[in-house]
Amino acid sequence: MSTEVLAASATDVQQASASAPAQSATAEKVNLLGMSRPQMEKFFEDLGEKKFRAGQVMKWIHQFFVTDFAEMTNISGKLREKLEKICEIKAPEVVHKNYSKDGTRKWVFRVGDGEGSLVETVLIPAEDKTGSRKTLCISSQVGCALDCSFCSTGKQGFQRDLTQAEIIGQLWMANYSYMEDVPVIERERSVTNVVMMGMGEPLLNYDAVLNAMRIMLDDFAYGMSKRRVTLSTSGVVPKIDQLAQDIDVALAISLHATNNELRDELVPINKKYPLEQLIAACQRYIGKDGNESARKHVTIEYVMLDGVNDHPEHAQQMIKLLKNLPSKINLIPFNPFPHAPYGRSSRNRIISFQKTLSDAGFVCTIRQTRGDDIDAACGQLVGQVADRTRRAEQWKKKVAAQNEIIRSQG
The missing domain is CATH 3.20.20.70 (Aldolase class I)
Incomplete structure (x- = not known):
């Protein structure tokens, strides 16, 4: 499990949710930690994914305390790679x-x-x-x-x-x-x-x-x-x-x-x-x-x-x-x-x-x-x-x- 979770979070969730799909490689990553389920469902739909992915990711974050997308084994490898590029899970x-x-x-x-x-x-x-x-x-x-x-x-x-x-x-x-x-x-x-x-x-x-x-x-x-x-x-x-x-x-x-x-x-x-x-x-x-x-x-x-x-x-x-x-x-x-x-x-x-x-x-x-x-x-x-x-x-x-x-x- 990644220990990079101990890094400062300055991402405003609502702004991030709206802008995430259009991010460039150099843009700040979207912090999924603070998203409510409706916000995360919208985020995944904007990515072209099914909204049930939100519940899967939330369980990994808040019930198993996983911050490395590679460990989220019930999510396809392709989606995990995509999330790794544009998202992060960071507590303060x-x-x-x-x-x-x-x-x-x-x-x-x-x-x-x-x-x-x-x-x-x-x-x-x-x-x-x-x-x-x-x-x-x-x-x-x-x-x-x-x-x-x-x-x-x-x-x-x-x-x-x-x-x-x-x-x-x-x-x-x-x-x-x-x-x-x-x-x-x-x-x-x-x-x-x-x-x-x-x-x-x-x-x-x-x-x-x-x-x-x-x-x-x-x-x-x-x-x-x-x-x-x-x-x-x-x-x-x-x-x-x-x-x-x-x-x-x-x-x-x-x-x-x-x-x-x-x-x-x-x-x-x-x-x-x-x-x-x-x-x-x-x-x-x-x-x-x-x-x-x-x-x-x-x-x-x-x-x-x-x-x-x-x-x-x-x-x-x-x-x-x-x-x-x-x-x-x-x-x-x-x-x-x-x-x-x-x-x-x-x-x-x-x-x-x-x-x-x-x-x-x-x-x-x-x-x-x-x-x-x-x-x-x-x-x-x-x-x-x-x-x-x-x-x-x-x-x-x-x-x-x-x-x-x-x-x-x-």
């Missing part, structure tokens, strides 16, 4: 990987040309009532445009959206990491759950994220249950409504505050889409429920910030806010990063907050902090962003000014 380049003592794995991928930018992906293993679970936290953007005040990713600024190949490539690589030394015929998918909760706001990279999730659900690819694919958003209301029309996956909301004044500070997009609009959008999303749907409830993500959003009145506000929304609440101990303006709520404060919500009838859990020894915990994904927003530069100047004030007062 892994520039660093680290495995935590608790089993958490983190990869740093280089995306883009030259030195490019770096994005991070985390896999979290766990045991639950269904057995062994491996949850992969996938990034959707290089940096993040939303600048939530408690998140280290936002302090790096924003460069661009990830392509479909760069998004699905994270899942491909996480699975491949368990299968690299396993014979092709014995390989199987290891990742059981995906959460679009890594770097970036998924709904601001809508088309690429949507098609990547379609690949995750496709039986010719990863065949994941729609209940095991979760998209997390800070509250891009119009896109939540669009998502309800386009795909059935689980929805998580990065809430973090229970009134508009505080949420405006912590999650600035709230100024555009305040809590009333966000909760109404979640209710509409649940309203699209169907048989065996993933939309049974909305997961509420709530980072516990010491003295900021962890008071008893905040718990009471949450009870009122969510009373008509089927939801499960996930309390997340804050994971500090250098110069963070917040501290982590005490264990007793978090437990008290949980008890108030549980007593009110909510399913409320406290997330176990995992991977913090390799900076892989929630809110700690930083990467390296060629920041076109200049936010990282402004953040560094602000920190330097604060440090200077502290030194002068000391």
